[in-house]
Amino acid sequence: xxxxxxxxxxxxxxxxxxxxxxxxxxxxxxxxxxxxxxxxxxxxxxxxxxxxxxxxxxxxxxxxxxxxxxxxxxxxxxxxxxxxxxxxxxxxxxxxxxxxxxxxxxxxxxxxxxxxxxxxxxxxxxxxxxxxxxxxxxxxxxxxxxxxxxxxxxxxxxxxxxxxxxxxxxxxxxxxxxxxxxxxxxxxxxxxxxxxxxxxxxxxxxxxxxxxxxxxxxxxxxxxxxxxxxxxxxxxxxxxxxxxxxxxxxxxxxxxxxxxxxxxxxxxxxxxxxxxxxxxxxxxxxxxxxxxxxxxxxxxxxxxxxxxxxxxxxxxxxxxxxxxxxxxxxxxxxxxxxxxxxxxxxxxxxxxxxxxxxxxxxxxxxxxxxxxxxxxxxxxxxxxxxxxxxxxxxxxxxxxxxxxxxxxxxxxxxxxxxxxxxxxxxxxxxxxxxxxxx
Amino acid sequence: xxxxxxxxxxxxxxxxxxxxxxxxxxxxxxxxxxxxxxxxxxxxxxxxxxxxxxxxxxxxxxxxxxxxxxxxxxxxxxxxxxxxxxxxxxxxxxxxxxxxxxxxxxxxxxxxxxxxxxxxxxxxxxxxxxxxxxxxxxxxxxxxxxxxxxxxxxxxxxxxxxxxxxxxxxxxxxxxxxxxxxxxxxxxxxxxxxxxxxxxxxxxxxxxxxxxxxxxxxxxxxxxxxxxxxxxxxxxxxxxxxxxxxxxxxxxxxxxxxxxxxxxxxxxxxxxxxxxxxxxxxxxxxxxxxxxxxxxxxxxxxxxxxxxxxxxxxxxxxxxxxxxxxxxxxxxxxxxxxxxxxxxxxxxxxxxxxxxxxxxxxxxxxxxxxxxxxxxxxxxxxxxxxxxxxxxxxxxxxxxxxxxxxxxxxxxxxxxxxxxxxxxxxxxxxxxxxxxxx
Numbered sequence: 001x002x003x004x005x006x007x008x009x010x011x012x013x014x015x016x017x018x019x020x021x022x023x024x025x026x027x028x029x030x031x032x033x034x035x036x037x038x039x040x041x042x043x044x045x046x047x048x049x050x051x052x053x054x055x056x057x058x059x060x061x062x063x064x065x066x067x068x069x070x071x072x073x074x075x076x077x078x079x080x081x082x083x084x085x086x087x088x089x090x091x092x093x094x095x096x097x098x099x100x101x102x103x104x105x106x107x108x109x110x111x112x113x114x115x116x117x118x119x120x121x122x123x124x125x126x127x128x129x130x131x132x133x134x135x136x137x138x139x140x141x142x143x144x145x146x147x148x149x150x151x152x153x154x155x156x157x158x159x160x161x162x163x164x165x166x167x168x169x170x171x172x173x174x175x176x177x178x179x180x181x182x183x184x185x186x187x188x189x190x191x192x193x194x195x196x197x198x199x200x201x202x203x204x205x206x207x208x209x210x211x212x213x214x215x216x217x218x219x220x221x222x223x224x225x226x227x228x229x230x231x232x233x234x235x236x237x238x239x240x241x242x243x244x245x246x247x248x249x250x251x252x253x254x255x256x257x258x259x260x261x262x263x264x265x266x267x268x269x270x271x272x273x274x275x276x277x278x279x280x281x282x283x284x285x286x287x288x289x290x291x292x293x294x295x296x297x298x299x300x301x302x303x304x305x306x307x308x309x310x311x312x313x314x315x316x317x318x319x320x321x322x323x324x325x326x327x328x329x330x331x332x333x334x335x336x337x338x339x340x341x342x343x344x345x346x347x348x349x350x351x352x353x354x355x356x357x358x359x360x361x362x363x364x365x366x367x368x369x370x371x372x373x374x375x376x377x378x379x380x381x382x383x384x385x386x387x388x389x390x391x392x393x394x395x396x397x398x399x400x401x402x403x404x405x406x407x408x409x410x411x412x413x414x415x416x417x418x419x420x421x422x423x424x425x426x427x428x429x430x431x432x433x434x435x436x437x438x
Numbered sequence: 439x440x441x442x443x444x445x446x447x448x449x450x451x452x453x454x455x456x457x458x459x460x461x462x463x464x465x466x467x468x469x470x471x472x473x474x475x476x477x478x479x480x481x482x483x484x485x486x487x488x489x490x491x492x493x494x495x496x497x498x499x500x501x502x503x504x505x506x507x508x509x510x511x512x513x514x515x516x517x518x519x520x521x522x523x524x525x526x527x528x529x530x531x532x533x534x535x536x537x538x539x540x541x542x543x544x545x546x547x548x549x550x551x552x553x554x555x556x557x558x559x560x561x562x563x564x565x566x567x568x569x570x571x572x573x574x575x576x577x578x579x580x581x582x583x584x585x586x587x588x589x590x591x592x593x594x595x596x597x598x599x600x601x602x603x604x605x606x607x608x609x610x611x612x613x614x615x616x617x618x619x620x621x622x623x624x625x626x627x628x629x630x631x632x633x634x635x636x637x638x639x640x641x642x643x644x645x646x647x648x649x650x651x652x653x654x655x656x657x658x659x660x661x662x663x664x665x666x667x668x669x670x671x672x673x674x675x676x677x678x679x680x681x682x683x684x685x686x687x688x689x690x691x692x693x694x695x696x697x698x699x700x701x702x703x704x705x706x707x708x709x710x711x712x713x714x715x716x717x718x719x720x721x722x723x724x725x726x727x728x729x730x731x732x733x734x735x736x737x738x739x740x741x742x743x744x745x746x747x748x749x750x751x752x753x754x755x756x757x758x759x760x761x762x763x764x765x766x767x768x769x770x771x772x773x774x775x776x777x778x779x780x781x782x783x784x785x786x787x788x789x790x791x792x793x794x795x796x797x798x799x800x801x802x803x804x805x806x807x808x809x810x811x812x813x814x815x816x817x818x819x820x821x822x823x824x825x826x827x828x829x830x831x832x833x834x835x836x837x838x839x840x841x842x843x844x845x846x847x848x849x850x851x852x853x854x855x856x857x858x859x860x861x862x863x864x865x866x867x868x869x870x871x872x873x874x875x876x
Contacts, residue, residue: 062504065499101494104689108546108547152716155693311721
């Protein structure tokens with residue numbers, strides 16, 4: 001038996017606002033950041049569990065405080081007990097009767113729980129000597145269903161239905177695992193499309209993306225209609241007719257405004273319109289979906305939990321579900337969301353980018369292919385070539401695909417040097433930024 | 439010209455879990471708490487702005503940290519500028535491009551913004567020498583509309599429609615103000631109905647409530663069906679057929695479960711069923727509303743923002759809208775919600791209780807009567823007789839009614855002695871609790 005002996009928390013920030021990478025209509029100057037935790041145990045194996053919440057700068061200390069509010073829930077606890085019953089562990093964290101008031105199940109506290117849950121999965125996968133996608137893909141349908149809290153989703157997905165989906169996918173697991181290792185999992189890139197880039201840079205990066213093997217790129221839109229028309233045209237001319245071009249409004253519009261705006265971009269053959277309006281607006285998204293058809297609506301990176309995803313599926317609000325590794329309460333809730341998507345026959349194309357989101361979320365898509373939906377049809381994982389060098393096991397993306405990681409763990413672990421260099425505000429990188437501004 | 443010279447933040451908690459007051463099916467042992475701020479200026483008038491987020495214990499320090507993340511946004515700012523354009527001030531706080539990631543517009547960060555916004559309103563009302571309800575009721579329709587961010591609600595309520603509602607109510611303002619001062623504003627009480635109380639205590643407190651002039655009481659339900667049937671029957675026998683009995687499930691049920699459960703309570707003539715399921719489940723509430731009709735569905739104390747309220751009104755999810763003074767982003771957003779309710783013809787019966795929620799929310803209902811909906815028909819404010827002695831201007835509730843406060847301010851201000859005695863964890867009250875446990 002071993003116990004959790006330490007929970008160390010870090011406020012890590014990258015001064016990305018000094019450039020224009022990551023700029024969009026709602027987020028003009030993000031400093032990509034992580035509220036980060038390391039779970040240590042007294043076991044002789046020395047394994048640690050790493051997890052994080054991704055933020056874009058100010059307020060990262062609030063997320064760190066929220067992770068701190070959960071520290072006493074796991075410190076000193078029996079590791080085997082927590083890891084053996086990850087479904088029970090999830091409920092124990094999410095249903096704390098006092099902390100629940102801060103959400104419930106949304107925002108700062110829910111993301112903090114996600115970081116802790118993901119750190120425990122990282123630890124569990126390392127102990128098993130497996131990458132997370134492989135660990136999950138080896139669990140039985142019954143074990144997977146036991147991870148899920150069906151509260152508030154049972155009107156759309158019952159435990160029996162979830163079991164049915166997982167059992168139907170069980171026979172083909174081995175074949176699909178082999179295919180995954182051989183074919184990889186398709187990615188698409190947002191690198192060309194940031195709002196701050198000139199048309200020339202957009203065109204050049206779009207061509208490079210195609211040369212790198214990507215079959216879809218994504219452009220930020222929503223600040224100015226005429227600029228958007230010109231930029232989408234520029235991109236279409238650069239990549240030709242065969243490459244998908246998705247656009248992303250980052251919640252900029254009202255429902256009708258989204259429909260009107262997209263009518264102007266529709267002639268350029270748009271792969272999807274992402275985050276057209278508030279992520280809380282299930283009915284608004286449904287109205288937009290009807291109004292922009294046949295262009296698919298995509299959303300999810302800011303969808304707070306499984307309850308809102310459930311309604312978006314019930315209402316026909318989205319055709320592309322973009323789950324995020326660090327927005328909801330971790331791996332468990334994302335498995336519920338994968339199952340909901342499978343039930344409703346909707347494709348999952350995860351949100352990534354930021355810091356570590358690519359490293360983390362690839363495990364979920366690969367697991368989904370092997371053991372849940374059983375398909376990669378129309379599915380791809382977002383990719384931004386940024387900040388991967390800070391991770392112990394950076395993603396392997398080439399030929400337009402993510403290639404399955406083989407290292408044990410969930411992919412969340414940053415280099416120790418990064419944790420100290422980019423520590424905010426006292427790390428050397430921030431000391432230098434501060435000195436250069438004064 | 440004056441500037442904001444200090445923003446002091448307090449973590450104040452009351453050890454209410456030592457008794458069973460406040461116990462319900464989801465919140466068995468709350469420690470009623472407030473993440474509290476005081477805004478000071480260098481003006482000679484000495485006025486301060488007080489505001490808070492209500493929480494139920496653990497995690498109150500996370501809310502305090504979130505208020506801290508907003509401190510630099512107002513410290514050193516020109517007070518007159520902030521207070522003259524409260525609509526602009528609201529947007530400035532809510533649309534911070536980095537902090538927005540922590541919500542957006544929900545949970546810990548949104549409630550913290552609400553506390554800051556409410557503290558600024560408290561300051562503005564004190565400077566005007568008026569209670570908040572009176573200050574708001576004297577603003578022109580145009581000034582009131584300028585307070586509102588119509589982003590994400592314009593499909594349900596346009597600025598012109600809001601203006602129309604406010605202008606229609608303008609001629610009767612004086613008469614209704616006179617009526618309010620003469621008649622008060624009806625309250626209802628939750629005091630008899632906590633889950634932890636015995637049947638005898640429930641019966642006795644229910645009779646006392648009627649003797650005190652209340653025409654409605656509320657019971658917590660949802661833990662055990664047979665207990666609920668017995669408790670509702672006990673209450674009905676105690677109060678007779680003329681008194682309203684509402685029930686509150688505190689999010690305990692799935693949609694179908696709510697419908698089935700309520701069928702057993704319906705024979706006792708239920709005034710409303712409150713929070714039957716997740717506050718995020720717009721469509722679930724709509725299904726419940728259809729399934730339990732004609733019993734009205736009530737919800738709102740955990741509804742995160744105007745976007746979710748908008749959808750609940752669009753989908754027919756509720757007949758009783760229970761806004762809360764400290765859940766959304768303060769007075770401005772609550773005015774948007776009052777206008778949405780008026781547009782859809784839904785009655786507003788605010789959530790209160792906790793710490794200071796009664797003191798704060800009464801201003802909104804009184805303003806609504808005078809200047810928005812123009813009616814008190816079927817409307818009442820929740821009342822729990824608890825912790826009012828900690829406020830500088832405690833509510834005046836008697837004869838079953840709230841009586842309009844005459845002191846300047848928004849009602850949020852706690853006594854200085856309370857701020858020090860109940861400071862967590864170092865205040866003397868908590869030192870004593872800690873000593874008694876060890």
